[in-house]
Amino acid sequence: MSFERTQEKLKILADAAKYDVSCSSSGSNRSNTSKGLGDSTGMGICHSYTEDGRCVSLLKILLTNHCIFDCAYCVTRKSNDIKRAAFKVQEVVDLTINFYRRNYIEGLFLSSGIFKNADFTMERLVAVAKKLRLEENFNGYIHLKSIPGASDELMREAGLYADRLSVNIEIPTTEGLRLLAPDKKREDFIKPMIKVKNEIIQYKAEKKVLKATPKYAPAGQSTQMIIGASGENDFQIMQTSNHFYKNYNLKRVYYSGYVPISYDNRLPQIGSEVPMLRENRLYQTDWLMRFYGFDVSEILNDQHRNLDLDIDPKLSWALRNLHEFPIDVNTADKRMLARIPGLGMTSVYKILNARRFRLLNWEHLKKIGIALNRAQYFMVCSSNQFERRDLTSEQIKGFILQNSTSKYRKTLSNQLSLFG
Numbered sequence: 001m002s003f004e005r006t007q008e009k010l011k012i013l014a015d016a017a018k019y020d021v022s023c024s025s026s027g028s029n030r031s032n033t034s035k036g037l038g039d040s041t042g043m044g045i046c047h048s049y050t051e052d053g054r055c056v057s058l059l060k061i062l063l064t065n066h067c068i069f070d071c072a073y074c075v076t077r078k079s080n081d082i083k084r085a086a087f088k089v090q091e092v093v094d095l096t097i098n099f100y101r102r103n104y105i106e107g108l109f110l111s112s113g114i115f116k117n118a119d120f121t122m123e124r125l126v127a128v129a130k131k132l133r134l135e136e137n138f139n140g141y142i143h144l145k146s147i148p149g150a151s152d153e154l155m156r157e158a159g160l161y162a163d164r165l166s167v168n169i170e171i172p173t174t175e176g177l178r179l180l181a182p183d184k185k186r187e188d189f190i191k192p193m194i195k196v197k198n199e200i201i202q203y204k205a206e207k208k209v210l211k212a213t214p215k216y217a218p219a220g221q222s223t224q225m226i227i228g229a230s231g232e233n234d235f236q237i238m239q240t241s242n243h244f245y246k247n248y249n250l251k252r253v254y255y256s257g258y259v260p261i262s263y264d265n266r267l268p269q270i271g272s273e274v275p276m277l278r279e280n281r282l283y284q285t286d287w288l289m290r291f292y293g294f295d296v297s298e299i300l301n302d303q304h305r306n307l308d309l310d311i312d313p314k315l316s317w318a319l320r321n322l323h324e325f326p327i328d329v330n331t332a333d334k335r336m337l338a339r340i341p342g343l344g345m346t347s348v349y350k351i352l353n354a355r356r357f358r359l360l361n362w363e364h365l366k367k368i369g370i371a372l373n374r375a376q377y378f379m380v381c382s383s384n385q386f387e388r389r390d391l392t393s394e395q396i397k398g399f400i401l402q403n404s405t406s407k408y409r410k411t412l413s414n415q416l417s418l419f420g
């Protein structure tokens with residue numbers, strides 16, 4: 001295979017992979033073996049940031065962009081007239097090792113269109129990971145895409161070589177999926193997820209008894225949903241996320257604003273704005289559910305089906321629940337402190353720590369680095385002064401927006417102008 005042809009394949013298959021955002025990692029600790037190559041300890045991938053702030057990169061490609069399916073939202077769908085290419089297993093292995101040795105990447109994210117059938121494709125993805133681990137002693141990060149409908153046996157093998165597995169739900173509701181991807185069935189996504197979940201539990205249990213038990217998908221499994229392609233509201237999207245987190249032990253759900261790529265009257269037309277701000281609000285809501293103790297129904301429900309675009313979901317919840325405030329930072333428990341708009345968990349811990357030594361007032365809070373621009377309207381401390389006074393939620397929102405400098409301000413005004 002000529003260098004030029006490999007280059008061309010790489011261009012086509014890396015470009016086709018860019019629509020998949022489910023590729024950041026966390027929690028893997030596959031450490032280097034004595035003669036091994038690479039070490040994925042604590043890494044994030046896909047130019048994402050690790051918990052210690054490092055930006056790491058990976059080779060993100062498709063094995064092939066040939067596909068037997070015709071999902072309307074996908075650039076790889078069979079009816080799309082595009083250049084096609086396919087890597088051989090050994091080519092992906094060689095590219096990964098070459099890029100790794102040159103320090104271009106710290107891992108591999110490998111997905112694929114479906115050629116022939118699910119098992120035929122999954123078998124090749126597994127073969128890449130297996131060769132990298134067993135023949136090349138590669139200990140860098142590997143994220144493999146699970147192909148919907150792949151057999152249990154292949155899914156079991158995949159987890160033995162990959163750090164993370166993911167199967168993309170793509171469309172948040174069954175109706176949306178039926179409309180845009182009639183070849184696919186919801187069960188095809190669920191089956192590999194259940195398999196992976198059960199294997200993770202089983203391998204962890206066995207490892208407790210037998211230290212030599214290998215790790216199975218140590219960074220867990222994730223999924224991705226496309227936002228804005230099929231008309232779902234935010235309540236439906238977050239209910240789906242909640243369901244998958246709770247029932248399949250997912251590490252992450254990724255939200256990817258739909259990028260219009262085709263003239264199809266089932267989809268937003270080419271030129272429509274990518275819903276970046278909406279995507280960001282969904283991530284914030286996801287975060288509130290996972291780390292701040294919010295139930296999805298507190299943020300979204302039948303009365304409030306879509307997230308506010310102009311303010312973050314915690315502030316929006318607080319403004320709808322002013323009767324819960326002000327919260328006294330000197331006495332409130334962790335759960336309530338975490339509900340104060342503008343306070344992240346780091347600030348919550350700072351407060352809990354500082355108040356062990358003294359009653360906190362505004363000056364103390366500023367000194368320990370608590371940002372008060374939003375929080376001041378929702379809390380009291382050891383001071384007579386209560387910043388919210390008798391303001392209404394609209395007034396508070398107005399003050400906060402006046403002083404905010406959001407990087408999404410431009411997008412917001414564009415999106416709002418659509419309703420003007």
Ligand code: SF4
Nearest residue numbers: 067069071074077113
């Ligand atoms: S099966 Fe996957 S790659 Fe094929 S068209 Fe559907 S989304 Fe695209």
